[in-house]
Amino acid sequence: MPTKGSRKSKLNLLRATHLSRIPWLVHGFSTRPGGSSRTYGGRTLNLGFTKDDPKAAVARNRQAFLRALGTEGGHKKIRGKSAQAWPLITLRQIHSDIIHAIAPPASNSPSADSLIRDQLAGDGLITNTPGLLLAIQTADCLPIILVDPKRRAVGAFHAGWRGTLKRIAEKGVGEMRRWFGSHPQDLRVAIGPGIQGCCYEVGEEVRGRFESQFAYAEKLFREVKESDPVREKYPLLFLTARAPGHGELPKKIFLDLVEANRQQLIAAGVAARNIEASPLCTNCRADLLFSYRADKGKTGRMMAVVGIRS
Numbered sequence: 001m002p003t004k005g006s007r008k009s010k011l012n013l014l015r016a017t018h019l020s021r022i023p024w025l026v027h028g029f030s031t032r033p034g035g036s037s038r039t040y041g042g043r044t045l046n047l048g049f050t051k052d053d054p055k056a057a058v059a060r061n062r063q064a065f066l067r068a069l070g071t072e073g074g075h076k077k078i079r080g081k082s083a084q085a086w087p088l089i090t091l092r093q094i095h096s097d098i099i100h101a102i103a104p105p106a107s108n109s110p111s112a113d114s115l116i117r118d119q120l121a122g123d124g125l126i127t128n129t130p131g132l133l134l135a136i137q138t139a140d141c142l143p144i145i146l147v148d149p150k151r152r153a154v155g156a157f158h159a160g161w162r163g164t165l166k167r168i169a170e171k172g173v174g175e176m177r178r179w180f181g182s183h184p185q186d187l188r189v190a191i192g193p194g195i196q197g198c199c200y201e202v203g204e205e206v207r208g209r210f211e212s213q214f215a216y217a218e219k220l221f222r223e224v225k226e227s228d229p230v231r232e233k234y235p236l237l238f239l240t241a242r243a244p245g246h247g248e249l250p251k252k253i254f255l256d257l258v259e260a261n262r263q264q265l266i267a268a269g270v271a272a273r274n275i276e277a278s279p280l281c282t283n284c285r286a287d288l289l290f291s292y293r294a295d296k297g298k299t300g301r302m303m304a305v306v307g308i309r310s
Contacts, residue, residue: 010034011045011068012288016190016276022149026086026133026307028069029143029192029278031288032300036060040290040300048137048301062088065303071133086133086307091120093137093158097166098122099175104129123163124172126155128180130310135303139290140282142194142257143304144169146176146187153180154306159194159261161202165209169261173268184269189276192304193289196281197222197256207253210260220260224252 014029035045036057045061046053066072071086089102100120125134126146134156136143141160148154157163157172176182210217258277266272286294290302 011064013068014192014278014280016145018188018274018276019145019147019190022147022188024152024309025147025154026069026071026309027145027147027154027190027305029190029304030065030302031193032286032290032302033288035064037300040295040298044290044300045302046290046300047303048139050300052298053300066133069133069305071307084131086131088133088135088305089120089125089127090135090137091122091125091158093123094121095158095160095162096121096123097163097168097171099124099126099155099157099168099172101175101179102127102129102132102134123158123168124155124175125157126153126172126176126179128153128308130308133305133307135305137301137303138192138194138282139292139295139299139301140195140200142261143192143302144172144261145190145192145304145306146172147189147306148176148180148182148186149188150186151180151182152308153182154308156304156306159257161206161255161257164257164260164264165213167264170264170268173265173270185271187270188274189265189270191258191261191275191277193278193280193282193285193302194257195283195291195293196258196279197254199281199283199293200255200257201252202255204253206255210255214260214263216263220256220263222254222256224254226250226252 011034012031019027032044037044037046037053039053047061049058100122136156136158144157144159146155155172155176157168159168173184207221262275282289282291283294290300292299
């Protein structure tokens with residue numbers, strides 16, 4: 001998933017190689033550098049309306065992001081008329097398996113603009129309507145984009161451990177089939193930057209819940225025994241009456257969230273060769289990406305977007 005920058009906006013966008021070959025598709029994953037926000041160190045591209053960042057700065061960031069994507073409108077002319085900016089459809093993300101199908105607004109239904117204002121609750125969006133941008137916000141969780149090149153349909157999904165446990169990616173494949181007739185083997189998938197298995201430490205209860213749901217859960221987790229230099233140098237200080245005589249240090253448990261979602265997609269019928277995942281870890285690369293864990297809860301939000309050109 002190479003990085004493509006824009007000199008004018010000084011923003012870095014990530015795009016999936018295989019999705020970039022689809023001529024009618026617009027997609028991208030934002031990163032941290034550039035933008036108008038100063039709340040999170042330097043000038044950053046925070047695209048989420050967080051409590052710490054002024055709304056005006058976020059609005060400027062979103063405008064710059066749309067400009068870098070080529071969907072801002074305004075200055076562009078189509079058949080002699082000014083092009084309109086693409087509506088940005090967002091969600092109030094709740095770590096669920098709720099997926100919304102976005103259709104063209106009818107006379108008695110909400111417009112795309114009102115959908116933005118009302119903030120739909122859920123964690124997945126799908127559409128086959130051109131001229132809309134489906135958007136997912138993240139700061140460690142995975143953004144997942146699904147594209148059906150044959151039926152010109154797209155989806156965007158937010159997958160943390162809770163959404164993954166609820167099979168949000170697998171259900172996304174099913175919803176695209178239900179609404180648009182998509183065949184899983186035709187789908188192309190891009191999993192954007194998120195916290196990787198190297199850094200995603202979870203508790204025993206999370207592992208237990210995954211083991212109750214997935215036969216392959218064992219290979220999603222790895223254990224690392226904590227090290228303590230003092231304990232290793234002076235083991236007699238830590239003698240206990242419990243066999244074998246020494247108190248055991250707890251083990252750290254790490255979840256591979258990317259593999260968990262990849263397995264779900266494959267189980268739903270998506271070909272493994274059609275799944276492209278970013279190797280970037282948000283926690284390791286807090287210089288390039290926003291990370292809730294690395295920034296200890298005070299951080300901005302990145303955005304993954306996908307849309308269909310007319």
